[in-house]
Amino acid sequence: MLEVAAAVIENDQGLVLVARRKEGKSQAGLWEFPGGKLEAGESPEDCLRRELREEMGIDILPYERVGSNVHDYGAVTICLMAYRAKWLGGSIVLTDHDACCWAKREELTSFEWAPADIPIVEKLLASRERR
Template sequence: MKKIDVVGAVILNEKNEILCALRSQKMSLPGLWEFPGGKIEANETPQESLIREIQEELNCTIRVGELVSDAAYEYPTIIVRLITYLAKIVDGAPIANEHERLIWLPIDQLFTLEWAPADLPTIEALTTLNINAQNLKI
């Protein structure tokens, strides 16, 4: 079975809300929510990949912080290893170039959305962390 390594950004704003991205009808798993990011390319660190992917997908620049989750999920035809990091926007405002929609939600409301299965371990990790955007070292 094919395996891919992908990265995702848990982007926090000043209100301690997290950016959630709705997968478009052109993507696999359309209509499910995810943390924005993408595939790690050859010769890239996960952090470098995440900065590049967010620039491409959302037209903004992020600073990458600490690791949130590193978990694999086995879909019927592929195994996805999703590595997520806390992040903060340092330049620009997110624009949905590839996603159908973007919303900001508090951590305690993340479970109200229907997430892609690979993203669920990140949400579980976030609910156990005491995250405060003002105290983050990002």
């Protein structure tokens, strides 16, 4: 099973950063919370700092676990661990994605999500409703 970390980055206006996988990548055309595969001995938080720097050119600070879920894609099963993260700096330069945007939480249902990310979206929407 592959361990994958995802960053739920919320800006000062409460918007969440989402990104679309580019053609040629697995899950191409689907939206996700940015992140990537953990390397051997790497914590999810360290993975997110590395992956966001590599894939988007930004620095983040993961600070709270949102949740995790296991998803079987057929050829591979992943354990996706999502963390809230603060944007520390940098300008977005996309390498693994062909688009990204800041979305309101209530807009998250309008995106076509990678299946593993859907439970994270549902958790975010449920936590907003309880507030």
